[in-house]
Each structure stands twice: as C-alpha cells, then as structure tokens.
Amino acid sequence: MNERDIIEILSCRNSEGRPDLLRGIGDDCAVIAGNGGQSWLVTMDTLVEDVHFDLRWHPPDKLGRKAIAVNVSDIAAMGGRPAFIFLSLGLPRQFDSAWLDRFAEGISGACREYGCVLAGGDTVRSREGVLLTVTVIGQMPADQVVYRSGALPGDEIWVSGTLGRAAAGLELCAGGGSQGDEGMKSLVEAHLDPQPRVVLGRLLAEHNVAHAMMDLSDGLATDLSHLCGQSGVGADVYAASLPSLPALHDAADLLKKNPLDLMIKGGEDYELIFTAAAAAGSRIAGIARQAGVILSRVGTIVHRQGVRLIVPAAGESEQKEVDISFAGFDHFPQE
Ligand SMILES: [Mg+2]
Structure with missing residues (x-):
C-alpha cells in the first residue's frame, strides 16, 4: 500500500x-x-x-x-x-x-x-x-486561490529556482561528502534550510497568471503527476530545459548518481511548479524579476494522461520518451 x-x-x-x-x-x-x-x-x-x-x-x-x-x-x-x-x-x-x-x-x-x-x-x-x-x-x-486542478492542455509548465539541490544535499550529508566547496555547501543548505517561495506564489496568484500550482516536496515526477491527475491532463517535460546548478553535476559525479534522477525524483526542493497560458510568458518574466527568482519553462500540458520525460538525442542514441508518472518520493514505497 x-x-x-x-x-x-x-x-x-x-x-x-x-x-x-x-x-x-x-x-x-x-x-x-x-x-x-x-x-x-x-x-x-x-x-x-x-x-x-x-x-x-x-x-x-x-x-x-x-x-x-x-x-x-x-x-x-x-x-x-x-x-x-x-x-x-x-x-x-x-x-x-x-x-x-x-x-x-x-x-x-x-x-x-x-x-x-x-x-x-x-x-x-x-x-x-x-x-x-x-x-x-x-x-x-x-x-x-490557485488550485492544482486548473491546468489546461497547451499550458506551459514553469518551475522556480533549480531542481535536485536538496536531494543532493541530503546525500552529501549522509555520505559525509565534500562540504568545503561553496557550490556543495549551497546544496547542503538547500536540504537543511529550504526557502519557500512566498513572494512568488503571492504575485502569481495576485496577477491571475497561474492556472494550476503546487510546491515541489516529493520530486517533480511525483508532484507534477498529482497536478496532472487533479487537472485531468498529462504533461511532456523536456529534460534539456530542467534548471540545475553546476554544483549539482559535481555532486552527482561524487555521489555516483545520475543528475537527471536527482532533478526529477529528488524531494524537498520546495520550489513552485505552475502552469500558465503560452501567451503569459512576458508577464511571467516580469513577475520573476519582481520576486527575484529564476523561472524556467520546462514542459507543456497535453491531453494524454501521464507525465512523460523527453530526453534529447545524444551521440548515437535517439531522442527518448520515458514515462515518469509518480517516479519521485513515496513515503510508503512498495517492498
Ligand atoms: Mg505541497
């Protein structure tokens, strides 16, 4: 269960x-x-x-x-x-x-x-x-009030800040890993002392820009699946558009983890994920400046159910599409 x-x-x-x-x-x-x-x-x-x-x-x-x-x-x-x-x-x-x-x-x-x-x-x-x-x-x-249930096919999906920091920070703490470097320290801080996006959430609601919104606590894959489930839609997420810090890639190397896994499955980022009409891009850029937060467009809401990650072609391999529905953190994982 x-x-x-x-x-x-x-x-x-x-x-x-x-x-x-x-x-x-x-x-x-x-x-x-x-x-x-x-x-x-x-x-x-x-x-x-x-x-x-x-x-x-x-x-x-x-x-x-x-x-x-x-x-x-x-x-x-x-x-x-x-x-x-x-x-x-x-x-x-x-x-x-x-x-x-x-x-x-x-x-x-x-x-x-x-x-x-x-x-x-x-x-x-x-x-x-x-x-x-x-x-x-x-x-x-x-x-x-912005609910999870308002996402519409054709909406663009946005996330604040960068992804996977807290999950990498937790692994660094648990492994007693390198905490001397500034970048690594910022990952550890993201785990120890997360910063909720109150000003950003307020501005998005006040300006009536976000159709659906939630915070990222259990990882993008799981949280976006909840948002899509509540809205009766699906999502395409572009791996190449997911925002990350250079330090995340250093930490992933050190921890022998896939940085993409940390970004889509890692919990506790407490960033906001929201959907908005494609035409709202310039208003969203204005809100990002006002809130002093980086916002990245990471995907599109689609009619088809489920959350799909699109990984671009690299070297010999072709573009891949992977179903990542509910692939994030579960508090009661099946044995
Ligand atoms: Mg939440």
Missing part, C-alpha cells in the same frame, strides 16, 4: 462535505471560506527524526526553520500569506535544553521572516526521537 492508497482510504471514508469547505483533501492546503471575500488556507506536515531529519547533521535552529518553511511552502503553493503557526513537539525523555533554545530561535526567526506568529500547539513525551508536527493557517482573497 503506497501513500496514495492510504490517502484514498481515509478520504473516501470521510467524504461528507460542508458548504464552507471550498477544497478538502487533495491540494496543498484545505481552503475554507472566510469573511469579506477572504479564504483561509490550512496545511499540516510532520517531520520525524531519522525519517525526515538526522540530528547528527541538522543544527537545531535550522530544523526549527525547516519545520516552519515546509508548511509555509504549501501556503505559497496556493498563492497565500501565512498567518498562524501551531506546533506539536514530541521530545524523548533525554533532551538538551540548549538544543531546545536554539530550535525555538529557529522557529521564531522563520515566523518573523514569513510574517506569521506561533499561536499554540502541544508538547508531549515521545518514546524515541524528536517528532515535529506543524500546522499553518494562511489567508488570501478567495478569488485568487
């Missing part, structure tokens, strides 16, 4: 609606009708020690920042502004109060940065390891 099967069972046994629940399970956030033309966005994510983070290399302040950032990213994915944070913290019997101080510093720094406040939560003792569950409530004008 994979993650999608588990969500399917939970959602079909709990399918009762309410008129003020505008969107339930299946998008980056639940969307709840508010007053004065505003909607509330609600999202929750859990980080588990030794599954999602390793205290041997994750400094406590950066772990605090990351717990907030990965949730704020889901608010950004719909175009919203984060407002309230709730934190449930499970700590083992033995923990260090200096560690907790620095962790709390990370939480408060991230809250300041993203303009939100810690409004409540819970603390419990865990039998083993640190558990972090964060809920973020965000807000935005109801008529600007």
